[in-house]
Amino acid sequence: MEELSQLLKVRREKLQAIREAGVNPYPYSFERTHKASQIFDGFDSFTENETVALAGRISAIRKMGKASFCHITDDSGKIQLYIARDIIGVENYQIFKKLDIGDFLGVKGYVFKTKTGETSIHADSIELLSKNIRPLPIVKEKDGVLYDAFADKELRYRKRYLDLIVNPEVKKTFITRSKIISALRKFLDQNEFLEVETPILQPIYGGAAARPFETHHNTLDMKLYLRIADELYLKRLIIGGFEKVYEVCKNFRNEGMDKTHNPEFTAVEFYWAYADYNQAMDFVEELIRFVADEAVGTQKFHFRGFDVDFSQKFARESMSDLVKKHGNFEILDATEEELYAFCKSKNIEVEKGLNYGQLVDEIFSEVVEPHLIQPTFVIEYPKAISPLAKTHRNGDDRIVERYELFIAGKEFANCFSELNDPIDQRNRLEEQSKLRDAGDEEAHPVDEDFLEAMEYGMPPTAGVGIGLDRLIMLMTNNDSIKDILLFPQMRPSNE
């Protein structure tokens, strides 16, 4: 047992003293009649004859000789209590004097306003509901200015519960996160999509280009991967006869971490039989407007220093037109040598030995992406980087029916007219397999079971993936993914 610091010792001594006074510091329940916000909202309807009962965590305390004030905070807000010795009794007042910020307190009393006009509860009785034995960060505030704010990012991420207790705007962000995901479900449900769950532990990973986490199942004695995407399972369900399915999907990718990448993150993917990527564009546009409206109540957002507006029709431009517009270069007829030459002329650093598709992708990221501020569907991608998408119906064999949605220079959604020709699909995955053998750790492995499923017949289908963390960052104006994940991945601290 570590030596307790003086502060911790004092709290434990208080706890002991409370027990010795015959008070259980951890009772079982408390009947509430109101939450804090209801007292403020309904102030005029309360009289001194009406007893209300509230409970919450003590968030501020001002002790005086024979009467004191404190604030308690519940999930609706905070409210002040007035606690006078002559009303609650000498013994109870002694107990109250031992309480700290961080303790949970129940109160019964009547509603009144202090002489400075603050709506408060005049306590008839108080009840300790849980004693805190470790001091909370103390944040004070006057006229909207915070003093001693709990601001250390490392501590905030590692001890998110403290962040939530003392930083109300953090709590708000996570409430909005929850609303966004629930609005998304509502929209998909209303459009008759069926929510499904597919395996997180997969014998073969696929559906995206990424390096996986590996694990091991003891009974089966086999290697399993944490999914990098649920795409191939959702397509099996389309093959199985579900016509509209979706999954809110935790994905795991064993790659670098930074402001926009956490090893586990949340996406939604949905698959829509008999539809193509054009219909899926209209649908995603509607979806985003619905979610914005339902969860945040606006179509205008500020993100990464840009103002974006969802109320205008989203732009739709082909990848090659965009490179022409921003780079004055024609990618469709370019050879790999010409693409390399273009990169050099624009000072774009690229590795040796990239193929056509990878080079185009590089050029697009450098030359075009920073310009895509208002929502823009970028359409017609090179086939080489889209092994699960259908060749374009216009007959151009180099491109596929695919779009990505860009907002504020970042990608938010990815969609294909899904490839459903089993022989073409096998060829494309075998191409990927060659890239793997050549050392591309992110190329897709061949999933024989998936290919076999497709051989039984898959309807024409549109498939969409949306990165929810990014959407949440945008809609809550946070530039770091760590600020919209309750428990972002951190190295263990050695404290």
Added chain:
RNA sequence: GAUUCGGUAGCUCAGCUGGUAGAGCAGCACCCUUUUAAGGUGAUGGUCGACGGUUCGAAUCCGUCCCGAGUCACCA
């Protein structure tokens, strides 16, 4: 991975060119029955991220490592 900045009391921070650790808030004792960054008086509180080195002496200088943030690179 490269690079910059940072890690000192529960929280927020100061402590520069080496002389043995400081403030505010919190906590503790006493006073205080409408306060609200409550107030007053007093006494406390530290493995200065870790380990080495230089030195009579290291929070401070040097080295290695750990943790975080920012930027860049990589990465859907």
